[in-house]
Amino acid sequence: MFAHLERPTGAAPGLREIFADFGPTYFANGLIAFIFAATGPVAIILSVGTRGGLSQAQLASWVFGVFFINGLISIGMSWRYKAPLGFAWTIPGTVLVGPALQHLSFAEVIGAFYATSLLILVMGASGWVKRLMALLPMPIVMGMVAGVFLRFGLDLVRALNSDVAIAAPMTIAFIALSARPSWGKRMPPVIGALLTGAVVLGALGRVDTAALGSFSFAQPLFQAPAWSVGALVELVVPLAITVLVVQNGQGVAVLKAVKHEAPVNTSAFVSGLGAAVAASVGAVSSCLTGPANALITSSGEHGRQYTAAIAFGTLAVLFGLVAPTFTGLMLATPKEFIMVLGGLAMLRVLQASFIASFGSGKFTLGALVSLLVTVADISILNIGAAFWGLVAGFVVSWLIEKRDFVAQSAAA
Secondary structure, three states: OHHHOOOOOOOOOOHHHHHHHOOHHHHHHHHHHHHHHOOHHHHHHHHHHHHOOOOHHHHHHHHHHHHHHHHHHHHHHHHHHOOOOOEEEOHHHHHHHHHHOOOOOHHHHHHHHHHHHHHHHHHHHHOHHHHHHHHOOHHHHHHHHHHHHHHHHHHHHHHHHHOHHHHHHHHHHHHHHHHOHHHHHHOOHHHHHHHHHHHHHHHHOOOOHHHOOOOOOOOOOOOOOOOOHHHHHHHHHHHHHHHHHHHHHHHHHHHHHOOOOOOHHHHHHHHHHHHHHHHHOOOOOEEEOOHHHHHHOOOOOHHHOHHHHHHHHHHHHHHHHOHHHHHHHHHOOOHHHHHHHHHHHHHHHHHHHHHHHHOOOOOHHHHHHHHHHHHHOOOEOOEOHHHHHHHHHHHHHHHHOHHHHHHHHHHO
């Protein structure tokens, strides 16, 4: 069964070789990738978790899990394959959990995390990942993803209306840095928005000062899962698709564009292992990240870029150990700060989701139906809208857009 897992083509580098290949450029790339992961994506976790009624301790455990566990995976995989293989957590999967927490207990969601990890493990070990990518119409999947992401864009607009003093400066900073590529290279737009917001919050005295002096190390909560058919049906298949197709697919494509061949099946298998460990502390599934790997490989010599991924993983491990401190600081800010930060972090991803849904001209009606059903956010049989969005989009395309299925089969 494990014959489908790709083996490393060479020996793992020793410490002396790693230090020889390391340098300021690779540390900077790893640092920027880490800062990206620790800003907007964390704001998404906090937004989803607070809306779902999770406690600060549960959120801190979640943040610990996604950084500490995936940091270790990034270090291990990048070292063994001598390639930049940065792992993080599925952002679409995180967003999927939000609506589920409105009608499921967190224990039921954790049970779905475990089941998802098993499915991902089997898919990776059996070699079915590549076949799944070929079989699923990507526009329909991305229509569901766009529908899930849309609420973050709407939250950004709502925050501009409810607290313009905080939201407007952050948004202006993001637009200014995005409009000038030379500025954006020196200061990533999301990080610029974060720093601008922090300055504004300090100037207006809008931070709960009780959280500023607190410091604590991670105390992960090991929570027992609960099993329900509704949770499994609603979450397992959409979560697995976001990991295997959306996230890992994006990560593989990003690395391939810069001449790195990621081990597709092994990455999926390791994502399943990481997802199982992460579930034990209430964290969402692991994945081969696209955005962080794009930053990790943005400059430097091709054969030395693996050291940037090791730096990224090391910083993630250290951050995970102090997760409660950062979580407390973020939660001490007004809700609009997190809404804006999460919305800005999702803008480009939301844009890419719409392009992937409708830009190819194929499966467009199915993608639209998938988007609309997901945005409607109506649960049927206690199963959330993301699952029904996939089902509805696929059925409509199968009935009306058969030529697109024929063309996809011929291309495969």
